Every structure is written in structure tokens, then in C-alpha cells.
Amino acid sequence: MKLKILIISLFAFMFINGQAQKYITKTGYVYFMSHTDAIDIDGSNNKVAAILDVSNGEMVAIVLIKAFELPLATADKHFNETYMESDDHPKATFIGKLPEVTGLDLTVEGEHEVTAQGTLSIHGKSQEINQKVKLLVKEGKLMGNCDFKVNIDDYGITVPEDVKDRVAKVVDVKIKMTLEPMKNK
Amino acid sequence: MKKQKKKIIWLVLITGAIIGVAVIGYLFRPTSECVCNKKAVATLAATELLNQYETDEEKANSLYLGNVIAVEGIISSVESDDLNRAVVAFESQSFGTVSCTLCEKESEMEKLTEGTTVTIKGQCSGYTFDVVLVKCCLVN
Incomplete structure (x- = not known):
């Protein structure tokens, strides 16, 4: 419910003085890699939805777990049913801020390093995070890029004893998204 | 007798190989791409x-x-x-x-x-x- 209220508030006041205040994507990309000596398991999802209000830095990003694509059917089944339990926890979310964005002149092209501060929720468990994000301002768009690590224990993801050597405790995650100024429908 | 034993060993080996290939094929089968053949609920x-x-x-x-x-x-x-x-x-x-x-x-x-x-x-x-x-x- 909190997420819904936040999204509605982020959709309000799209323009101030004709200047875009909200930037949006529905096609953000997230990739994960679980590397172990026994096997590498990876998956990607290009349906990440995110909205950023550059007037106050508030941001919401939503990742649908069932929209991840894993190359192998067995890995896909275990990912959804055993580890992420996507029927019970269909989405992962980031709700927070990119505070430095408010101080940037987004009419000027250039690359910046900003911090994402907020709550990352995966598998129904939430953790506060503080993560560096590379932000490129180009052709009126904001291109965000960030790599980080997720410790699966922090999010209550358990791995059965017999396959423990095949799933990494710490999973590498990459996120790329291009946010465009939001238009009135 | 010896010939029969050899035959059995071959049979076991071939059966084992077929089962092995089938298991590997099952475990490493690609994720299905389309739902064209599935019935809509x-x-x-x-x-x-x-x-x-x-x-x-x-x-x-x-x-x-x-x-x-x-x-x-x-x-x-x-x-x-x-x-x-x-x-x-x-x-x-x-x-x-x-x-x-x-x-x-x-x-x-x-x-x-x-x-x-x-x-x-x-x-x-x-x-x-x-x-x-x-x-x-x-x-x-």
C-alpha cells in the first residue's frame, strides 16, 4: 500500500515551469550472476519500472521476479519456486532517494556519481542501502548504471543443504536504466 | 557364457549412457520461450x-x-x-x-x-x- 501511495504522489506534478520533473522507464535492465565453483547461474530482466522525481530526488523502482529470464529451465524453476518464492513475493522494490540529483543541472550533458539511499526489498525482506550510481545526462535522458552485491542471507533466501555449493551466498547484480522525461498522456 | 557376460555389460553401458544423456538433456534444457501451446486460464x-x-x-x-x-x-x-x-x-x-x-x-x-x-x-x-x-x- 505504501508503494502505491508513493507511486501516485510521484505521478503528480509532472512539470514545474515547463521543466520536466519526473523521469521514467518501463524497460530498465537488471542482471544477476551467482558464481560458484560448481556452476554459474545468471538471469536478466528488461522490464524494470522506475520513476525519479528530480525536484526532490525521490525514486521508486520495481522489478517483477517472474519477468526474469534464466537460460536453463531447471534453474528458472528453482529460482522462482525455491529461492525467490515469486508466487508469494512477486516483486523486488527500491524506495528511496538520489539526493544529489536535486543539485544537478540536467540541461547540461555530463556524467555524475550520485548516491542511492533507501530501502531495497527482496523476497519480502527489507534492507537499508547506500549505493553509488553512475548517472549520465545525455540527449535529455538520464542513464543510470550501478553494480552491487546482494547477500542472500540478508533477504531470507534459503538454499537447500544438498545444493548449497551451487548457489552463491553473495550474488552480483548489475542495473542499467534510461529514464526519459515523463509526458502527459 | 563369456559372450553372454560381454553382451550384458554392453547392454548396461548403453542403457546407462542413454539414461545419462536423457538426464543431462533434462537438467540443461533451455527455458521454454513461448506459451503458444498452453491453454489460457x-x-x-x-x-x-x-x-x-x-x-x-x-x-x-x-x-x-x-x-x-x-x-x-x-x-x-x-x-x-x-x-x-x-x-x-x-x-x-x-x-x-x-x-x-x-x-x-x-x-x-x-x-x-x-x-x-x-x-x-x-x-x-x-x-x-x-x-x-x-x-x-x-x-x-
Whole structure:
């Protein structure tokens, strides 16, 4: 419910003085890699939805777990049913801020390093995070890029004893998204 | 006697190899790409599906999440994703839409034009600002 209220508030006041205040994507990309000596398991999802209000830095990003694509059917089944339990926890979310964005002149092209501060929720468990994000301002768009690590224990993801050597405790995650100024429908 | 023993050993080896190949084939089979051959659990208008998700996401998830559903609506846009698959969005009254990513072999963009009414079958992945269907096939 909190997420819904936040999204509605982020959709309000799209323009101030004709200047875009909200930037949006529905096609953000997230990739994960679980590397172990026994096997590498990876998956990607290009349906990440995110909205950023550059007037106050508030941001919401939503990742649908069932929209991840894993190359192998067995890995896909275990990912959804055993580890992420996507029927019970269909989405992962980031709700927070990119505070430095408010101080940037987004009419000027250039690359910046900003911090994402907020709550990352995966598998129904939430953790506060503080993560560096590379932000490129180009052709009126904001291109965000960030790599980080997720410790699966922090999010209550358990791995059965017999396959423990095949799933990494710490999973590498990459996120790329291009946010465009939001238009009135 | 010796000949028979040899025969049995060969038989065991060949059977073992066949089972081995089958098990490896099963474990390493690729994820199925399309839901074309799967039966839809529900058929409804795209606007109705979006409305249900916007009204009560939890209830809509209990009905559709992970299931194959067929949606009918007017195409508002067709784009191609980074794997060159067609992504169809349906017309709607709200900011959100129903977004369907067609599987590779179905991605014949020329069949999909804005303004036409189509029915698309796909697996429901849930709701962001849009209802997202993946592994989709064009029904008609």
C-alpha cells in the first residue's frame, strides 16, 4: 500500500515551469550472476519500472521476479519456486532517494556519481542501502548504471543443504536504466 | 557364457549412457520461450485486466500471476526490445497499460500495427505501472 501511495504522489506534478520533473522507464535492465565453483547461474530482466522525481530526488523502482529470464529451465524453476518464492513475493522494490540529483543541472550533458539511499526489498525482506550510481545526462535522458552485491542471507533466501555449493551466498547484480522525461498522456 | 557376460555389460553401458544423456538433456534444457501451446486460464479485455490490477493488485495476482492469460485490446504502440522481440502495449484510459513481450518466433512486427484489435496470449509476470505479460503469442 505504501508503494502505491508513493507511486501516485510521484505521478503528480509532472512539470514545474515547463521543466520536466519526473523521469521514467518501463524497460530498465537488471542482471544477476551467482558464481560458484560448481556452476554459474545468471538471469536478466528488461522490464524494470522506475520513476525519479528530480525536484526532490525521490525514486521508486520495481522489478517483477517472474519477468526474469534464466537460460536453463531447471534453474528458472528453482529460482522462482525455491529461492525467490515469486508466487508469494512477486516483486523486488527500491524506495528511496538520489539526493544529489536535486543539485544537478540536467540541461547540461555530463556524467555524475550520485548516491542511492533507501530501502531495497527482496523476497519480502527489507534492507537499508547506500549505493553509488553512475548517472549520465545525455540527449535529455538520464542513464543510470550501478553494480552491487546482494547477500542472500540478508533477504531470507534459503538454499537447500544438498545444493548449497551451487548457489552463491553473495550474488552480483548489475542495473542499467534510461529514464526519459515523463509526458502527459 | 563369456559372450553372454560381454553382451550384458554392453547392454548396461548403453542403457546407462542413454539414461545419462536423457538426464543431462533434462537438467540443461533451455527455458521454454513461448506459451503458444498452453491453454489460457482466462480471456479478458486488456482494459479490464489493467483495471483489476489497479483496483486490487493482490486479488489480481491471486487470479493471474504466473498463469497464461489471453487479452484482447487495441494496440497503442509496438516497440522492439534489446533482443529484437516485439513489445506490444494496449490502449488504456490510465497511465499504465498491458505490456506484452512476444516470444522471438512470434515477433513479426509487420502483423502488429497501432490501432488494430488483437488477442495476445502470455504469461502474467505481475504489475509495475503496467501489467506485464511475457512469452507472448499472437492469437488473432
